[in-house]
Amino acid sequence: MIDITNFIQLLGLLPLAIVGITVVLLLVAISLKRNHLFSCLLTVSGLLISLLSLFLINTKNPHTVAFLMQIDRHAVFYVALMLLSSIVTCIFSYSWLEQNAVQKDEFYLLILIATLGGIVTAYVNHLTALFIGVELVSLPLFGLIGFNFQKNSSLEASIKYTILSATSSSFLLFGIALLYAKIGDLSFTVLNAAFINDIGYHQPLIIVGLTFVILSMLFKLSLMPLHFWTPDVYQGSPIPTVLFLSTFSKLAAFTALLRLSLYIPFLSNQTTQGIFTAISVISIIFGSLMALHQSDIKRLLGYLSIVQSGYLLTCITTIQISSISLEVIAIYLISYLLATFGIFSMLSTYCTKLDNSDYTFASSHMQKTSKMLTVKMTIFVLSIIGIPTTLGFVSKLYLLSMTINCRFWILVIAIVTGSLISLFYYLRLMNGVYVKKIFSEENFDTGMIYHRTSKVETAVSFLSVTFILLLGIFPQIIIRLLKFIL
Amino acid sequence: MSLILLILIPYTSAILSWKSKDIYSRWIAVTAVFTTLLISLINWLTLNEKVKFICPWIPQFNINIYLSMDGLSLTMVSLVGIIGTIAVFCSWNESRKNLFYANILWIIGSIIGIFLATDMLLFFFFWEIMSIPMYLIIYFWGYEGKGKSTSKLHRSATVFFLYTQASGLLLLIATISLVLVHYNVTHNLTFDYIELSKTSMSYRTEFFLMLTFFAAFSIKMPLVPLHKWVVNTHFYTPNSGAADLVGLVIKTAPYAILRFLLVFFPHTITFFSSVAMCLGLVNIFYGAYMVFNQNDIKKLIAYSSICHAGFILISIYTSNLISYQGLVIQIVASSLSTTGLILIASQLYKKLDSRNINEISNIWGQIRWLPATTIFFFLATLGVPGTGNFLGEFLILLGCYQTHPIFSYIATFSLITVTIYAVSAINKTCFGISNKRLISSSGKYLELSLCEGTLIFSLVFFIIALGIFPQIILETTEGPIFNILTSIEHL
Numbered sequence A: 001m002i003d004i005t006n007f008i009q010l011l012g013l014l015p016l017a018i019v020g021i022t023v024v025l026l027l028v029a030i031s032l033k034r035n036h037l038f039s040c041l042l043t044v045s046g047l048l049i050s051l052l053s054l055f056l057i058n059t060k061n062p063h064t065v066a067f068l069m070q071i072d073r074h075a076v077f078y079v080a081l082m083l084l085s086s087i088v089t090c091i092f093s094y095s096w097l098e099q100n101a102v103q104k105d106e107f108y109l110l111i112l113i114a115t116l117g118g119i120v121t122a123y124v125n126h127l128t129a130l131f132i133g134v135e136l137v138s139l140p141l142f143g144l145i146g147f148n149f150q151k152n153s154s155l156e157a158s159i160k161y162t163i164l165s166a167t168s169s170s171f172l173l174f175g176i177a178l179l180y181a182k183i184g185d186l187s188f189t190v191l192n193a194a195f196i197n198d199i200g201y202h203q204p205l206i207i208v209g210l211t212f213v214i215l216s217m218l219f220k221l222s223l224m225p226l227h228f229w230t231p232d233v234y235q236g237s238p239i240p241t242v243l244f245l246s247t248f249s250k251l252a253a254f255t256a257l258l259r260l261s262l263y264i265p266f267l268s269n270q271t272t273q274g275i276f277t278a279i280s281v282i283s284i285i286f287g288s289l290m291a292l293h294q295s296d297i298k299r300l301l302g303y304l305s306i307v308q309s310g311y312l313l314t315c316i317t318t319i320q321i322s323s324i325s326l327e328v329i330a331i332y333l334i335s336y337l338l339a340t341f342g343i344f345s346m347l348s349t350y351c352t353k354l355d356n357s358d359y360t361f362a363s364s365h366m367q368k369t370s371k372m373l374t375v376k377m378t379i380f381v382l383s384i385i386g387i388p389t390t391l392g393f394v395s396k397l398y399l400l401s402m403t404i405n406c407r408f409w410i411l412v413i414a415i416v417t418g419s420l421i422s423l424f425y426y427l428r429l430m431n432g433v434y435v436k437k438i439f440s441e442e443n444f445d446t447g448m449i450y451h452r453t454s455k456v457e458t459a460v461s462f463l464s465v466t467f468i469l470l471l472g473i474f475p476q477i478i479i480r481l482l483k484f485i486l
Numbered sequence B: 001m002s003l004i005l006l007i008l009i010p011y012t013s014a015i016l017s018w019k020s021k022d023i024y025s026r027w028i029a030v031t032a033v034f035t036t037l038l039i040s041l042i043n044w045l046t047l048n049e050k051v052k053f054i055c056p057w058i059p060q061f062n063i064n065i066y067l068s069m070d071g072l073s074l075t076m077v078s079l080v081g082i083i084g085t086i087a088v089f090c091s092w093n094e095s096r097k098n099l100f101y102a103n104i105l106w107i108i109g110s111i112i113g114i115f116l117a118t119d120m121l122l123f124f125f126f127w128e129i130m131s132i133p134m135y136l137i138i139y140f141w142g143y144e145g146k147g148k149s150t151s152k153l154h155r156s157a158t159v160f161f162l163y164t165q166a167s168g169l170l171l172l173i174a175t176i177s178l179v180l181v182h183y184n185v186t187h188n189l190t191f192d193y194i195e196l197s198k199t200s201m202s203y204r205t206e207f208f209l210m211l212t213f214f215a216a217f218s219i220k221m222p223l224v225p226l227h228k229w230v231v232n233t234h235f236y237t238p239n240s241g242a243a244d245l246v247g248l249v250i251k252t253a254p255y256a257i258l259r260f261l262l263v264f265f266p267h268t269i270t271f272f273s274s275v276a277m278c279l280g281l282v283n284i285f286y287g288a289y290m291v292f293n294q295n296d297i298k299k300l301i302a303y304s305s306i307c308h309a310g311f312i313l314i315s316i317y318t319s320n321l322i323s324y325q326g327l328v329i330q331i332v333a334s335s336l337s338t339t340g341l342i343l344i345a346s347q348l349y350k351k352l353d354s355r356n357i358n359e360i361s362n363i364w365g366q367i368r369w370l371p372a373t374t375i376f377f378f379l380a381t382l383g384v385p386g387t388g389n390f391l392g393e394f395l396i397l398l399g400c401y402q403t404h405p406i407f408s409y410i411a412t413f414s415l416i417t418v419t420i421y422a423v424s425a426i427n428k429t430c431f432g433i434s435n436k437r438l439i440s441s442s443g444k445y446l447e448l449s450l451c452e453g454t455l456i457f458s459l460v461f462f463i464i465a466l467g468i469f470p471q472i473i474l475e476t477t478e479g480p481i482f483n484i485l486t487s488i489e490h491l
Helices: A004-011 A014-033 A036-056 A073-100 A105-123 A127-145 A152-183 A188-196 A204-220 A230-238 A239-263 A270-291 A297-317 A325-350 A371-385 A389-405 A409-433 A441-445 A455-475 A475-485 B003-020 B022-045 B071-090 B097-116 B120-129 B131-141 B150-186 B203-220 B226-237 B244-249 B254-265 B267-290 B296-318 B320-351 B368-383 B388-403 B405-430 B436-440 B451-467 B469-491
Strands: A062-066 A069-071 B051-058 B063-069
Touching: A014 A105, A036 A073, A036 A105, A036 B436, A062 A230, A069 A073, A069 A188, A069 A239, A073 A105, A073 A152, A073 A239, A073 A325, A073 A455, A073 A475, A105 A127, A127 A152, A127 A204, A127 A239, A152 A188, A152 A204, A152 A230, A204 A475, A204 B063, A204 B368, A230 A297, A239 A297, A239 A325, A270 A297, A270 A409, A297 A325, A297 A389, A297 A409, A325 A371, A325 A389, A325 A455, A325 A475, A371 A389, A371 A409, A389 A409, A389 A455, A389 B150, A409 A455, A409 B150, A409 B405, A455 B244, A455 B254, A455 B469, A475 B051, B003 B022, B003 B051, B003 B063, B003 B097, B022 B071, B022 B097, B063 B071, B063 B097, B063 B120, B071 B097, B071 B244, B071 B254, B071 B320, B071 B451, B097 B120, B097 B244, B097 B254, B120 B131, B120 B150, B120 B254, B120 B267, B131 B150, B131 B226, B150 B203, B150 B226, B150 B267, B203 B254, B226 B244, B226 B296, B244 B267, B244 B320, B254 B296, B254 B320, B254 B451, B267 B296, B267 B405, B267 B469, B296 B320, B296 B388, B296 B405, B320 B368, B320 B388, B320 B451, B320 B469, B368 B388, B368 B405, B368 B451, B388 B405
Parallel strands: none
Antiparallel strands: A062 A069, B051 B063
16 A cells, blocks of 8 residues: 555655656657747746746645655745746747757756756755766767857857766766765764764865865855856857856755755855855955956856856855755745846847857847846836845845845945946846947848747746835745745 | 925926927927026025925935925025026037036036935935036037047047046945945934934044045035036037036035034034135145137136035035025036126137137127126126125134134135136227127128027126125025034034
8 A cells, every 4th residue: 555644745746757658758758759839838847847846835834755855835936937047948949940950849858957957956855866867967068068059159158068067977976986085974963963062173085075065065156266167158158048057057956955955964164164255255356356358248148147146155155054045045046037037038139149249248129129138127127236125125125125235245245336336237138228329230130139939938028027126125925935934 | 295396397298208209398398497497596485494305215225315405405495496597598500419418417406406305315316417418418419629530529528537436436435325324323224414414433433434425425516636526517618608517516415514514524624614614725725827828718617616615615614604605506607607607608609609708809899788797797706895706705704703713814815816817807898909800700790699688688687686685595594504514513
């Protein structure tokens, strides 16, 4: 007889199973007959069903599944965010693939596999699962980055990422091995016990092992000393992949680090706090400074991703001392995702065919053709800057309150300086939509700007705008929602 | 109820005018500013009741939409009404009207919000939101300068935004810190001005919080090392005269210092007042010195308003009733006279196609009414008796003499420097070498249109009325100023 409790436990894996089934179905579909639209629809609907299945999961009491994973509210929340960003990536990639790619359907396959990995990292409760999740996310990315393989830059980026990512994975593995050598168990619960009993800080093997594990996470998050791959890879990747990198892959790495630091209290130590603070400060400030002189928009987005990771790391730094840091992270992520979706919807509208995408990417006819697009872009950028009435302001308010409350004055100064520097390029990005005479005449003839947006893309950017404004003007909605979810 | 209308009308009509056609948008704007002005005038009649509006906004953090109006706010709001009306009328023929008017109304709404907000987060909200339309106005409608590319204009818009953002971020940090300090003492999370003003804290905390607030406000004020954005903004804003809103934007800072900074951190005043007064003196003399070197009439206006800011700062730190009353008069009068000069500058530019003071010369007798009013407004800025400016400066110096006589002595000397620049500007524009431009310009008699004339003469009227009958403002603002003073002195 099937054990009922076991069944409920397995229910938690439903989103994972659904995405897995979608992978198989898509494989079969591709091998039978290639149809781009069908593949896209299949992927999106699989991801949607998986998203809906999250409602079935009992989150009241956290429970572990097969030692490897733990299902709780946080996990479900982050899975939802990841599925959402996968869906949006699929939607935006459709038109790009239609115009640029030879092989179209494999893109969705890779995204689905990465999503599998992302869900695993959100559930992770064991270092083995962590490794599986992280690898499942980064392996498909090799393909996604090099998807535009006719182009040398794309191939170069792919090879760069492959080598560096493999190195970081070996770091992770090495760290895990060291931890195992000392503790003899890889479960987070045991590791937690080791740190609570205070032996963790005095054992060189544990410290070195944990450092290696964290270093590989920091690499995936592209934080400052380990950021060198980011701008190059972003520049070489196709636009949908850049979106995927800056939303999904960042989320996955971040969730892994978050769970690590939630369950293993290494951040209650002053020294580790200091190191994390230093990393986030240099990421924010130097990332912003280096972004100042970029003329390629994808490269710019790479540097912005470093800066955003820096902001996210500040929340992790205070996770053991501040009671609201989880809320801050959630609000920050939501506002970041919405604004990023929005900006990429603009990019995919106007840059789909641009090879060397220029900074000011917009068309000269934007003002005439679509007033709405200009307004949308303005709102997205204002939200990232953190102007009141947008969701970005709420997240800035939360972030600053948290850091001030913890008395991390260095972080406060870094946040302020970073956001002042970042004004320069965000404003340039925003003004890009207003500026005229960007493209020469022959570009118009090839029709690269008058790429028609699909209705779905417009709907996504419209929804983002609505949510940014709605939640920005009435933040109590999102605060109440998060109180309920988290 | 009337308070929320004062804010809602500009905002909603901003959206309306943005969405409507060019022809309707200006009428929407006109109706909006007139209604705002009317509502604020109605409030003059029912002054004795303290008007309030409270409605919860973010209940989790106890943040409310809390507006209240006393005599001081009322004076400022009416000033916004008057200058806003002028801004709408004098940009009657701007290109892309609908968006332009939307921006202007948005600025007006935000400034009114700043003067009414009693909740600190709401105050910050308006403080921050004001910069976007200003940025857009400079960016799209700005004056590029002769033979210069737009890139300079765009850079100056960015610099403007940078300064205001720096000010906004400092203000946000200071507000959050103050609220958290209050929360740690009383375990009551609130952004309410009255609650926060009772916060008790150590002297060190108080001092650092005060410095953060002061830094935030001094950017907007502007104090001298941080004044560059005002000069740029004055220079690059459109010539039509909508720039008079800049004059209002910088008047929000002294209001904020008077209303918030002094009341929140009363213990620091005795120590900090001499520092602030020194800064004020630097402002006055630096502004006056810079005015001598300016050829561009808009830059001249900008530096003279920096000069006024110095006077205002000195008077804020005197903690003296007479001086504070002079301060209110000075704020109103200098806004009006700056507006007048901006209008004159826009008229001169329109007629003569130049803003260079050396090229505009000998206009006396050439354009009907314009030279006379030019002289009037220059004399008003230097504070000739009979104008509001004279009264303001006089009361400030008088009040300052009672508490800080030395600063009063030094500040008095500025009257001489101000006179020099005003007189030399009058000389250059109205008299001087005969003007080739006027003669060559198509031979027809240049005249002010009815609308332009009415605007300029109504300003003349207001300034003189303020100088002769200041009693109405003095009486209105006496109560709130007295409240501020008692809260400072009852430590």
